[in-house]
Amino acid sequence: AQSVSQHNHHVILSEAASLELGCNYSYGGTVNLFWYVQYPGQHLQLLLKYFSGDPLVKGIKGFEAEFIKSKFSFNLRKPSVQWSDTAEYFCAVNQGGKLIFGQGTELSVKP
Amino acid sequence: EADIYQTPRYLVIGTGKKITLECSQTMGHDKMYWYQQDPGMELHLIHYSYGVNSTEKGDLSSESTVSRIRTEHFPLTLESARPSHTSQYLCASSEAGQLNEKLFFGSGTQLSVL
Numbered sequence: 064a065q066s067v068s069q070h071n072h073h074v075i076l077s078e079a080a081s082l083e084l085g086c087n088y089s090y091g092g093t094v095n096l097f098w099y100v101q102y103p104g105q106h107l108q109l110l111l112k113y114f115s116g117d118p119l120v121k122g123i124k125g126f127e128a129e130f131i132k133s134k135f136s137f138n139l140r141k142p143s144v145q146w147s148d149t150a151e152y153f154c155a156v157n158q159g160g161k162l163i164f165g166q167g168t169e170l171s172v173k174p
Numbered sequence: 175e176a177d178i179y180q181t182p183r184y185l186v187i188g189t190g191k192k193i194t195l196e197c198s199q200t201m202g203h204d205k206m207y208w209y210q211q212d213p214g215m216e217l218h219l220i221h222y223s224y225g226v227n228s229t230e231k232g233d234l235s236s237e238s239t240v241s242r243i244r245t246e247h248f249p250l251t252l253e254s255a256r257p258s259h260t261s262q263y264l265c266a267s268s269e270a271g272q273l274n275e276k277l278f279f280g281s282g283t284q285l286s287v288l
Binding site: 064067072099106107108109112153160161162163164165166167 | 178205207209214215216217218219222232233264266276277278279280281
């Protein structure tokens with residue numbers, strides 16, 4: 064069965080620092096990959112997704128993620144974080160029409 | 175904006191009680207899901223439905239049951255709650271079609287069983 068691993072449980076950054084959150088999945092076939100975000104007090108919402116084509120995917124709020132098939136990875140990046148990016152971030156992979164989530168990474172951005 | 179609602183937001187009950195967690199969506203989505211999440215852990219899929227009268231168990235075994243009598247409603251029931259059921263339960267929905275897995279999530283129900 065597919066599994067998703069996020070390497071960092073909690074990341075603390077200062078504003079303007081660059082961000083990279085790791086995500087690895089276990090299945091080597093065709094995959095659809097997602098990043099979801101949950102801001103404090105809000106619902107989980109889609110940040111970006113990869114289905115096919117350009118492995119560099121751009122999402123909302125300046126986030127991007129790169130799909131590297133050889134590394135089974137889909138890391139999330141942002142060149143310069145803001146205090147408002149403080150949230151929990153979940154990586155997910157589509158398996159048979161269902162989403163399998165990682166354990167999440169809590170990002171705290173200090174003003 | 176997504177319209178998916180979960181009630182109650184928080185629930186504290188004693189062991190042995192029967193509970194139902196409500197989930198409703200007004201988007202006409204065929205697919206609905208229940209996830210269970212413990213702090214610092216993955217969201218685990220416990221139930222899903224692809225339409226009315228369709229329910230399936232997810233990847234994580236759960237003692238809860240679900241029903242899907244109407245498209246918009248996907249309640250989750252625990253016949254006899256135990257402390258091990260203490261967790262956050264998240265409901266989600268999406269449009270039909272395997273590739274379009276943009277899930278819309280509810281705000282969750284935080285369940286505490288004493």
